[in-house]
Amino acid sequence: MRVHFVTDEPEKIPAIRAVLEPRYLVVSQLLGDSATQTGAAGALLVDADLRKAAGIEQIRLIMRQQKRIPEKLFVVEKHSHHLIAQAYALGATSVVSRPREVAFRLAQIEEAAKATRAGAAIASPAITSGAAALASMFAAIRDGQPINLCDADSATSQIVDSIEQNGLSAWLEDVRRYHEGTFQHCLLVTGVAVGFALEIRFSGRDVKRLGMAATLHDIGKARIPLSILDKPGQLDPDEEAIMRRHPEIGYELLKDLPGINPDILDGVRHHHEYLDGSGYPDALKAPEISDLVRLLTISDIFAALIESRPYRPAMSRESAYKILCGMDGKLEQSLLKAFRTVALLA
Ligand SMILES: [Fe+2]
Ligand SMILES: [Fe+2]
Incomplete structure (x- = not known):
């Protein structure tokens, strides 16, 4: 080469x-x-x-x-x-x-x-602009500068267009090929969430809102030290406690931005909550967890499981879906059923 x-x-x-x-x-x-x-x-x-x-x-x-x-x-x-x-x-x-x-x-x-399939392959404009939007938001947060939501907004729209045109599988394959680490994760979650919203026939406005919540869901990780964020392997209990602060950090970073949608803030703060109350940071129970958050949580876990990491191969979509189905009482069963098509076929 x-x-x-x-x-x-x-x-x-x-x-x-x-x-x-x-x-x-x-x-x-x-x-x-x-x-x-x-x-x-x-x-x-x-x-x-x-x-x-x-x-x-x-x-x-x-x-x-x-x-x-x-x-x-x-x-x-x-x-x-x-x-x-x-x-x-x-x-x-x-x-x-x-x-x-x-x-x-x-x-x-x-x-x-x-x-890879034969023929020249280059990252799609949606991937490039999604990664650039994440990079500029992460850099702004680390430098103590204001976050520009317009970049996230236009990147999310391009991701929605890309998945509508080319399907989810192409998106997942390309993102895993072109990006790694936190940006790969955020781009995968957005793709999966958008694919999920399209599958259950959300309106265009709701697809975009869920897509934006997914693009921004882990923005709080910009304040987590890279030694923890990129650690290859299990975090120790102290590191885990620091990592678990990212939903609240993300919420704090976004809550005062003009025009921020409350549903997006809800998604950023609560995407690690479970229906049985065992999640964090607020240990919410089922009635307090919105539909958008339920969709986002399923998309987040699925994307995390199918990520490719330098130290381990990506899990198959079938195995990841099986793990989701085994998370008894934590995720909504009817949504998981609807997610089957997204996980396995889309
Ligand atoms: Fe997260
Ligand atoms: Fe995440």
Whole structure:
């Protein structure tokens, strides 16, 4: 596979070659140089300082020139929220730290490419704009800036259009191929929730409202440390307690925004509540849990189960649906029945 490597430091070129060659053919481009012919590059790898405005402009240009390269990996310091958000805003499909992770991620991409249907595949505009909206909201929260709901609104509309046109399966497959971590999760939940709302013939307005609640449902995770958010494996009890604060944090971040819909706030705060009162943060019971929240909770759990993670394969949709059906007393049975078509066939 050919890897198009973009950097702002000449000494990084031999270093990345030492890691990736001979398995990959590395074609390098120094920021500021004119465009390099890539041929059929399988991945674009960017390792440059994303704090410098001039460099960012040049990367933007390269991203436009190389938009047909399906995989765009950015090397970013693992714990810099701002730089990770910047990478996604520029169009990254994965963020990695070097050098072992780069080689590991490229190997995954190669495997996925083998399994992918023939023909050039690029992330759909709905996926790109959904990821960019999430990236800009997460970055704003981490920087203490106001959240711009317009981005989330237009991204949600594009996701609804995409699922109406191409179906849920195509959405799930593409999101899992192009994104990972929290953004992958949010994009999957939105897709599943929208597919669910369309299946049970919600009005256009209600589809959009549920879609927006799904896009925003985990926004509180922007305040959870990445060491907990991206931990590969089980959280310890202290970490779990911090993680469980995200619905309330999300509610607090959104509640005073002008024009925010109360149903969306309800979804953000209560998507981890269960009908039997065993959920959090308010231990609500069935009569206090709205229909929108019930739909969102089912979509959230299903999406979490079918996510692909670097350390484990995605669970099949059949197995995920079986797990939902086994959650006795927590989820509404009649909705779960209606969800069967969405889970297995849509
Ligand atoms: Fe959540
Ligand atoms: Fe979630």
